[in-house]
Amino acid sequence: MIAIIDYGMGNLYSVSKALERMNAEYMMTSDQEELAKADGYILPGVGSFKDAMEILNETGLTQFVQKVVSEGKPLLGICLGMQLLFDESIENGEAKGLSLLPGRVIRIPDSVNGESFKVPHMGWNDLAIRNESPLLAGISSGYAYFVHSYFVDAADEDTLLATASYSVEVPAVVGRGNVYGTQFHPEKSSELGLAILENYINLVEGEKR
């Protein structure tokens, strides 16, 4: 059973529908007692880092997420949910994140070596696979749909599972141990995105004891 953590900052409908289409068992709640029964988690997120962390901190979901991860349960952060996995962000002033992965979230540069780039980074971009991971099983290339103005400046190369080339190498899929994240919305990224969700479902099912 996968739990989508509902803390009021997500576009939960499309991800839940994607899980339904794949016949995955899931729940969607903010109730920690209910959440504790799940085998793995999805942390969604749309909006600003600071607002999201404030809600997670106020509701005690920060500690909850850190606890389930330390117990070894898989967690997948999507979009802003992926950025929250890291140490801190400078979006709308500095804010601390969940610190499950090392790195900070900064604005995408709009110019590099005299070449200008539109920000937000918006549209379909192809992925370069950087490290092997069960989340990317069977995936060697493909396009994902990005829409974001901030990116993760990852402190550790090993956490980069796939990147997309823009003004910088944008971390597209990250992961270490049982913590995973995708900068793009897999449920909006056609075949490649759905394959990643499918891999995550299998990974969570495999964790069930």
Added chain:
Amino acid sequence: MITKRIIPCLDVKEGRVVKGIQFLGLRDAGDPVELAKFYDKEGADELVFLDISASHEGRKTMVDVVEQVAAQLAIPFTVGGGINSLEDMKRILRAGADKVSLNTAALLNPDLITEGAGFFGSQCIVVAIDAKYDDQLGSWRVFTHGGRNATEWEVVEWAKEAVKRGAGEILLTSMDSDGEKSGFNLALNKAVSEAVTVPVIASGGAGNAEHFLHAFQEGKADAALAASIFHYKETSVKEVKAYLDQQGVNVR
């Protein structure tokens, strides 16, 4: 590398697609979800649904359409038309749309852009601009209410203002080119695209695959939108993309 996007636009009224669409072999040509699926299969990068419902009931129906599209498709889509408040945006985005497009409401109340961007993030907020050349102004003027009312705004200035307020994308329609099928308004697109830091979607005037190439190369557009040439099968998303690929444009 990021690709150039091809975006079919569907006009939805009271929950049905309108504007005489000629799709053979589809069970129900007026069903937005069936058409969305068709375009998805054709390789559309994104879809825009324009809600042209006049009634309150029709607007509520639109939320159902958004839910159905989000439930069955794995590509992003934008919903525009009749979005006047933060509450309207919330309803549409929670139902599964990725972005909302503001036009008249943004001009009447520019704070709506600021509030929307603050609450949902800039990436969710598209500002749609209807532009028409004005001899007196010596430039393009912004129009509201589906092109009926002239405003005081010059297009490039309004685009800059919208971006300053948090718009994450500009959907730029040339009223002069719209329906003419003689190509996108390249000068207009280039002027806006070079003036703002966010992506610009060119709209109005697509007649063939070559027009898309010009929109990207000379018009500096990041995406291009069309309705009738796709609906009437004068060309297809697939054909346009094959042509662009051949011409060295990066497409999915």
